[in-house]
Each structure stands twice: as C-alpha cells, then as structure tokens.
Amino acid sequence: MLIRHKKASDVASHEITPESVYLNRRRFIQASGLAAGSIMMGAAPSEAAVLPAKGAKFADLKKGYSKLGKDDALTPFDGVTTYNNYYEFGTGKSDPAKTSGAFKPLPWKVKVDGLCAKPGTIDFDEFIKPHTIEERVYRMRCVEAWSMVIPWAGIPLAEIIKRFEPQSSAKYIQFETIVRPEEMPGQRSSYILPWPYIEGLRMDEAMNPLAILAVGLYDQPLLAQNGAPLRLVVPWKYGFKGVKSIVRISFTETEPKNTWRVMNADEYGFYANVNPKVDHPRWTQASERRLTGGFLEGRRATLMFNGYEEEVAHLYTGMDLAKFY
Amino acid sequence: MSDQSLPSSDAEAATSKPPFSWDRFLRRALKPVVFLLCLWPLTWLLVQVAIAFKGGSSALGANPIEFMIRYLGDWALRFLLIALAVTPLRIVTGWNIVARLRRMLGLFAFFYVCVHVMTYVGVDHTFDWAAIWADIVKRTYITVGMAALLMLTPLAITSTDKMIRRLGGARWRKLHMLVYPAAIAGVIHYFLMIKAGFQLPLIHAVILTVLFGIRLYKKRT
Numbered sequence: 001m002l003i004r005h006k007k008a009s010d011v012a013s014h015e016i017t018p019e020s021v022y023l024n025r026r027r028f029i030q031a032s033g034l035a036a037g038s039i040m041m042g043a044a045p046s047e048a049a050v051l052p053a054k055g056a057k058f059a060d061l062k063k064g065y066s067k068l069g070k071d072d073a074l075t076p077f078d079g080v081t082t083y084n085n086y087y088e089f090g091t092g093k094s095d096p097a098k099t100s101g102a103f104k105p106l107p108w109k110v111k112v113d114g115l116c117a118k119p120g121t122i123d124f125d126e127f128i129k130p131h132t133i134e135e136r137v138y139r140m141r142c143v144e145a146w147s148m149v150i151p152w153a154g155i156p157l158a159e160i161i162k163r164f165e166p167q168s169s170a171k172y173i174q175f176e177t178i179v180r181p182e183e184m185p186g187q188r189s190s191y192i193l194p195w196p197y198i199e200g201l202r203m204d205e206a207m208n209p210l211a212i213l214a215v216g217l218y219d220q221p222l223l224a225q226n227g228a229p230l231r232l233v234v235p236w237k238y239g240f241k242g243v244k245s246i247v248r249i250s251f252t253e254t255e256p257k258n259t260w261r262v263m264n265a266d267e268y269g270f271y272a273n274v275n276p277k278v279d280h281p282r283w284t285q286a287s288e289r290r291l292t293g294g295f296l297e298g299r300r301a302t303l304m305f306n307g308y309e310e311e312v313a314h315l316y317t318g319m320d321l322a323k324f325y
Numbered sequence: 326m327s328d329q330s331l332p333s334s335d336a337e338a339a340t341s342k343p344p345f346s347w348d349r350f351l352r353r354a355l356k357p358v359v360f361l362l363c364l365w366p367l368t369w370l371l372v373q374v375a376i377a378f379k380g381g382s383s384a385l386g387a388n389p390i391e392f393m394i395r396y397l398g399d400w401a402l403r404f405l406l407i408a409l410a411v412t413p414l415r416i417v418t419g420w421n422i423v424a425r426l427r428r429m430l431g432l433f434a435f436f437y438v439c440v441h442v443m444t445y446v447g448v449d450h451t452f453d454w455a456a457i458w459a460d461i462v463k464r465t466y467i468t469v470g471m472a473a474l475l476m477l478t479p480l481a482i483t484s485t486d487k488m489i490r491r492l493g494g495a496r497w498r499k500l501h502m503l504v505y506p507a508a509i510a511g512v513i514h515y516f517l518m519i520k521a522g523f524q525l526p527l528i529h530a531v532i533l534t535v536l537f538g539i540r541l542y543k544k545r546t
Contacts, residue, residue: 087521189522
C-alpha cells in the first residue's frame with residue numbers, strides 16, 4: 001500500500017508558514033471581502049443584516065482570543081464543512097453536508113426563558129446586534145478521538161447571558177436545538193436520538209470567557225451542517241457539548257438532562273471535559289487524530305481540557321473528574 | 326479455475342463438443358467473473374487512496390483512516406454474509422452451481438477482514454501494540470471483532486483440498502461451523518461500535534437470521 005510514514009522530526013508544511021504571514025493573508029482576504037461587501041450594499045440598500053449575505057465574508061472581524069500550539073494548523077474549510085456529527089441531518093459524517101440543503105437558517109428566533117429578569121422571544125438580528133462578532137480560533141476535540149482547529153466567528157456567551165439578567169437561583173443554562181423534521185431528515189426517525197437535542201452548562205462554565213455562541217466560521221456565516229445560524233462552542237469540552245441551531249436558551253436551577261447522557265449515561269456525562277485520563281468505553285481519550293486535510297495524519301496526545309487548562313481548570317477544583325466526566 | 330475437478334457431465338460435454346452451451350459458458354465464466362467482482366471494492370479503495378495521496382479530491386473525506394477502516398469492515402461483513410448465503414441460495418433455488426463459489430467467497434471475506442484489521446493495526450495505530458492491546462481489552466466492540474478474526478483464521482488455513490483430506494470431512498465440517506459464531510460476532514461488533522441509529526447493523530442481523538433460518542428449516546425437513 002502507498003503509505004508514507006512521517007517521522008516525528010519531519011517538518012510539516014504548516015509549520016513553515018509563520019503565523020504573522022498567515023494572518024496577513026487572512027486580512028488581505030477580509031479586505032477584499034469588505035470591498036465586495038460594500039459594492040453589494042450599494043446595490044441593495046436594505047436593512048443592515050448582522051450576517052453577511054450568502055457567499056460573502058464578515059467585514060472587519062475583530063480578532064479575539066487565539067492560543068494555538070506550533071502544531072495546530074487550521075483544518076481546511078472543506079473538512080470543517082463536510083465531516084460533521086449532526087444527527088438531525090443523518091448519522092453519517094458526510095450526511096449533514098449532503099442532506100441539509102432544505103434547511104432555512106433565517107429568519108430565526110431565539111426564545112430565552114427560565115430564571116431571568118428579561119425573558120422573551122427575540123429575532124436573530126436583534127439577538128446578535130448589540131454585540132461585536134469576533135474571531136476565535138479554537139481546537140475542537142470530538143469524543144470519537146478526532147480533532148480539528150476551527151476559526152469561529154462568534155460572541156462571548158457571557159455577554160449574551162448578562163443581557164437577560166439571570167437570577168441568582170439560575171445555576172445552569174440549557175440550550176435546545178430546533179426541531180424541523182421537514183427540513184432535517186434525521187429528525188424523521190425517532191430511533192436515532194430523542195429530539196430536540198439538549199445541552200447545558202453550569203453557569204460559571206457558561207460565563208467563562210472561552211465559551212462563545214458562534215454565528216460563523218472561516219469568516220463566513222455558519223452553514224447548516226455546522227449549526228446555522230447559532231451554535232455553542234466550548235473548546236475545553238468534547239464536541240457534542242456544542243449544541244447546534246439553537247432556538248431556546250433556558251436558565252435553570254437543576255442540571256440540564258443533556259441528550260447523550262440521557263441516551264447512554266455510562267458513556268457520556270454532563271461535564272464532558274476533554275480529559276486524556278478518563279477513557280470512554282469506545283474510544284481511547286489519551287490520543288486523537290487531528291484532521292488537517294493531510295492524507296495519513298498520525299495520532300497525537302490529547303491535552304487536559306483540550307489545552308485550555310490555564311483558562312478553565314479553576315472551574316473544577318475539588319471535583320473528581322473521573323466521577324463527573 | 327481448471328475444470329478438472331468437475332463432475333463427469335462436463336467431461337461428456339467436452340467429448341460431444343456442442344457449438345455453444347450457455348450452461349458450459351456459465352460453468353467456465355462464473356468463478357473468474359465473481360473473482361473479479363470481489364476485487365472491485367478493494368480496487369475502488371486503492372484508487373481513492375492514490376487520489377488522496379496525490380492530494381486530489383477523493384471519496385475518503387476529512388478522516389481518511391476512519392473511512393478506510395469502516396469501508397473495509399463493511400465489506401468484510403458483507404462478504405461473510407454473501408459466503409454464508411451460498412448454501413441457503415442453493416437450498417431455495419436449487420442452483421447447485423453456486424456451491425463452487427463458496428470457498429472463494431469465504432476466503433474473500435477473510436481477506437477483507439485481514440485488510441480491515443491490518444489498516445487498524447498498521448495505519449490507525451501505527452503498530453503501537455500497547456495501545457492496540459489496551460483497545461482489545463477495554464473496548465468490547467474490538468474484543469468481539471478480534472474474537473471473530475481468531476475464529477475465522479483456522480477456517481482460512483484449512484480451506485485447501487489438502488487440509489480437508491487431512492482433517493477428514495466430518496472433522497473439517499465441525500471445525501468450519503465456527504463461521505456461524507464468527508458471523509454473529511461480526512454483526513455484534515458492528516452494533517457495538519455505533520453510537521445511535523442502529524438501522525444498518527439491524528439489517529445485517531436480519532439477513533444473518535434469515536440465512537440461519539433457511540439452513541435450520543432445511544435440516545429439519
């Protein structure tokens with residue numbers, strides 16, 4: 001077979017390109033996107049939507065937090081948008097990209113309820129508008145032992161939470177994915193997962209600066225297969241915590257019953273923090289395969305809290321992470 | 326592919342030399358045609374690997390190693406079911422000619438199992454035996470899969486005419502009954518590795534049950 005094994009000492013091509021050069025390249029692309037955007041705006045002076053039109057890019061995206069190791073090359077756009085776990089569109093990795101054509105992410109409304117002073121059902125634009133969308137380049141580690149590096153565009157979750165003024169009794173925040181079987185073929189079968197998909201965070205986790213609600217990736221609005229128009233990104237947790245196409249956010253006193261835990265409590269917990277020392281019955285969590293677009297990518301060691309230990313470890317002091325997995 | 330071991334009716338046909346016989350054509354062409362068909366899934370995969378290796382857009386997707394292992398596993402299980410379908414097909418249709426394909430199909434099943442496991446061992450784990458052993462011990466679906474491999478190996482080894490003679494028909498048949506638990510293990514292996522949405526393993530389980538059912542029904546009557 002045509003297998004070429006890379007030596008550990010070999011220099012990968014992505015390590016050759018310095019980050020500054022790469023970032024300049026991105027800025028150049030953004031600048032051209034901005035120019036194209038302004039021309040389009042001239043042609044159609046409709047209401048200023050918070051998201052760029054389909055195919056266009058976010059203008060002047062603020063650079064947010066990005067802390068990557070030297071081996072963290074971005075997963076190509078193609079990989080991020082064709083290899084997805086989004087069972088609402090089917091259980092195969094390539095299903096979401098193929099079967100989500102009928103899904104209409106806009107118009108969209110988000111219902112905010114539960115223990116907060118300002119509940120309500122809010123139109124997507126109104127939901128996003130008060131905030132600055134920023135770029136966050138994060139590693140994403142799936143419980144299935146593969147990982148990606150994705151440049152998200154999103155808003156710190158903490159900023160959004162503050163707007164709704166949760167009460168002190170609100171200990172948790174729960175998210176719910178939309179149910180639209182007519183547009184989401186996977187939802188036509190009730191044997192896959194119980195719909196709607198539910199996920200949640202403890203309030204202090206949700207307020208952590210790393211947690212964002214993403215509206216885009218690679219400078220573009222999210223595609224349906226990535227959870228358009230609004231999804232959660234919590235990079236120190238396994239990917240399944242990143243609930244997609246959010247229609248409801250609830251402040252609760254009790255721990256949300258997240259879908260995978262309901263399905264199989266032995267395998268999936270509430271916290272789902274990336275932890276190489278706590279094995280999953282199906283997959284070793286000690287190592288992962290980074291998807292970089294390369295043909296044969298070797299395994300690499302999985303980092304505690306996916307490498308975000310400094311930012312989040314304090315949330316779990318005194319907790320037995322083998323018990324609260 | 327020689328016809329020397331065929332029943333005497335062929336010899337008669339050869340001496341009388343009819344201008345063209347569909348029956349004879351079928352007898353001669355069946356095995357080589359099926360042989361080539363059996364190679365098709367692997368050929369397709371190798372073409373995709375070559376495309377991906379050259380950096381082209383292949384069908385392997387963002388996680389080529391996972392794709393290869395699953396694809397080969399799918400075909401291993403399919404070939405196992407196809408090999409196990411030979412006798413029931415003969416029972417139901419009376420097409421005795423298909424019996425000639427049984428050994429070849431069984432060996433192809435074993436071949437795809439081997440490539441599947443070799444991809445897991447050599448490409449996924451790059452021969453990290455400690456990690457592989459940890460997988461076998463800790464992960465039930467891998468334990469069950471490896472058990473299936475262990476059961477199939479002696480069957481492949483004893484598949485030659487020489488081994489059949491050496492073991493004697495009765496003992497050989499007894500040994501080769503291992504294919505039934507191996508197939509069951511293969512289907513369980515498939516069930517256990519899936520997180521949710523069990524339609525595909527269920528379809529395999531139903532097919533296997535039907536195949537077993539036909540054999541048992543025949544045995545009783």
